């Protein structure tokens with residue numbers, strides 16, 4: 426056996442044991458050995474190493490099946506820390522968490538409307554530095570930085586290929602940040618990071634085929650199949666905002682006509698309401714210029730027109746999701762984003778539309794939920810990029 430392959434196997438066993446403790450802890454050494462089919466001495470040696478590294482600790486004693494009670498093992502979630510960055514399009518959010526994704530500190534700042542590549546990277550570095558310098562006692566135990574970037578991302582090469590709202594291209598973000606902080610850095614598209622966020626910390630934990638959809642100023646989705654992100658052949662899996670819904674619809678930021686994004690995003694809701702008001706179809710809203718936010722506020726006050734605008738938006742969302750259900754057949758769909766703040770009006774209609782249109786009874790009953798992860802959901806997804814590598818086989822981040 427070659428030395429390299431021996432080392433690789435040892436790391437593989439290590440990550441298998443670590444993942445077992447993560448998923449099933451508190452668990453005894455004997456149970457680990459039995460369940461992942463390793464010899465007790467092998468498990469003993471690796472567990473000793475993991476305890477020395479601080480990531481695993483002994484907890485209470487378990488039930489004895491005759492003889493001495495076994496000591497149980499758990500992950501020490503406070504042994505190491507991670508940084509997650511939600512990068513754009515309108516703001517940069519940074520979160521510092523422990524290994525359980527529990528928040529230690531956060532930082533949020535607005536992005537200027539136009540920004541050059543150098544400035545953008547510098548801003549990310551400044552925000553992370555601010556959080557780290559406020560939390561000196563954690564800083565030397567940070568094991569990695571995750572970046573959730575809007576737009577098209579090449580996760581393997583670590584490059585933000587195209588950020589349409591900022592009009593930035595080909596930014597080697599991973600290289601820049603890892604050079605600066607001397608830490609492993611991972612990058613992913615923001616909607617995909619959101620999906621990962623739900624799988625690790627949210628309502629997607631038990632889901633085997635998860636779709637997370639972000640509906641804000643743009644529309645994107647992330648797909649997690651059997652615990653792994655699905656990216657597609659050229660990084661565009663999940664770009665559901667650009668499925669055509671209306672052949673004669675509005676021009677989308679991508680150049681096509683009638684994309685889903687042109688009917689359900691925040692700016693799309695605003696444009697439709699403005700058009701209806703201008704055409705005299707409706708005369709409410711007291712002459713104010715509608716935005717997605719004010720339409721929600723007026724709906725709350727009982728305004729019929731605003732409720733109709735939200736109803737129509739929900740029908741479009743339901744149609745888009747039905748198309749995705751027919752393509753991917755997920756078991757759960759979790760909705761995110763500013764538009765979903767009006768979920769009270771949207772969700773029932775979305776569910777009815779899927780019920781009306783999906784092909785089979787089980788498809789009609791696909792679970793559709795609104796995320797409960799809050800404003801740092803995407804930054805938490807960036808954190809999850811580090812966890813994936815720490816706990817999964819072939820991961821390159823080790824402690």
Ligand SMILES: [Zn+2]
Pocket residue numbers: 666667668677678679680681684686
């Ligand atoms: Zn489009």
